[in-house]
Amino acid sequence: MRTEQHGDFKSKVSIAKALKMMQRQMGLKETGKLDKPTLNAMKRPRCGVPDVANYLVAGGIHKWDHNDITYRILNYSLDMESTVTDDVFARALKVWSDVTPLTFTRLLQGDADIMISFETDHGDGSPFDGKGGILAHTFLPGMNFIVDAHFDNDEYWTLGKGNGKSLFLLAAHEFGHGLGLNHSNVRNALMFPLYRYVEDFSLDQDDIDGIQFLYGELTTQYSFTINLVKLMKTLSHQRPLQDAQV
Numbered sequence: 001m002r003t004e005q006h007g008d009f010k011s012k013v014s015i016a017k018a019l020k021m022m023q024r025q026m027g028l029k030e031t032g033k034l035d036k037p038t039l040n041a042m043k044r045p046r047c048g049v050p051d052v053a054n055y056l057v058a059g060g061i062h063k064w065d066h067n068d069i070t071y072r073i074l075n076y077s078l079d080m081e082s083t084v085t086d087d088v089f090a091r092a093l094k095v096w097s098d099v100t101p102l103t104f105t106r107l108l109q110g111d112a113d114i115m116i117s118f119e120t121d122h123g124d125g126s127p128f129d130g131k132g133g134i135l136a137h138t139f140l141p142g143m144n145f146i147v148d149a150h151f152d153n154d155e156y157w158t159l160g161k162g163n164g165k166s167l168f169l170l171a172a173h174e175f176g177h178g179l180g181l182n183h184s185n186v187r188n189a190l191m192f193p194l195y196r197y198v199e200d201f202s203l204d205q206d207d208i209d210g211i212q213f214l215y216g217e218l219t220t221q222y223s224f225t226i227n228l229v230k231l232m233k234t235l236s237h238q239r240p241l242q243d244a245q246v
C-alpha cells in the first residue's frame, strides 16, 4: 500500500522537474535539461544518498529520540590501519558532538545505533559501483531501528592528501545523515552531496543550523564542564614539566 502511494507520487514528478530539483541541490542553473554542467556534476564522486528522493520525503523530520548515541565499527578496509580508522571515525563523530548535546559511545559488540562498515556488493538495495562514483551512503534515523553507514570498499580510503578519498570527510558527512540531516545545496557545507577535499575542515553555518535544529545547541553548563575537564587535564600535564624545570 505504502509502496503504491509512493510510486504514484513519484510518477507525477516529471523528469524535467526532477532534474531541476537535482540542479538546485547541486547549486547549478535550473535548466531542467541534462546539459553539460549537470552531466559533469553527476560524474563527480559523491555520496550515494539520493537528493531527489530526499525532496520527496521533505517535511518529515528524522532524528534520534536520545542524545547518547552508540556506534559500532563492523569491519575495516585494507587501505588504512584499524587504529587509524577508529580514530578517523571518532573524529568524524566529534564534528557533530562539538556543536550539540550529542555524545557518541563505541560498542564492540551487539546492536549500536549506528553500524559502520565497508561494503562492496551488499543486500540493502543500493549496490556500490566500484572505484569512483558513489563513495558511501547512510540511512536516516527513524526509518530503521539501526542506522547503517556504508563505505564503498572499492574506493581508496586515506587521510585525505594525494590520491584516494578522505575517510574523515566522508564519514563526517555520512554521520550527518545518520543523525538526520539531508543534503544541503550550500557548496561549502559538509552536507553538500559532491566530494571535495579540504585541508582545514570546519562545519559551515548551514551544517550547524541543521544539526542544532534537530538536537539543540551545546548548553553552556555542559560546555563549561567540558572546558573545566580540559583545563584540569592541561594543568595535570603541565605539572611534571614544571617540576622538571625546577
Ligand SMILES: [Ca+2]
Residues within 6 Å of the ligand: 128, 129, 130, 131, 132, 133, 134, 135, 152, 154, 155
Ligand atoms: Ca564507488
Ligand SMILES: [Ca+2]
Residues within 6 Å of the ligand: 077, 078, 079, 152, 153, 154, 155, 156, 157
Ligand atoms: Ca579500498
Ligand SMILES: [Zn+2]
Residues within 6 Å of the ligand: 047, 048, 049, 173, 174, 177, 183, 193
Ligand atoms: Zn550524502
Ligand SMILES: [Zn+2]
Residues within 6 Å of the ligand: 119, 122, 124, 126, 137, 148, 150
Ligand atoms: Zn548500503
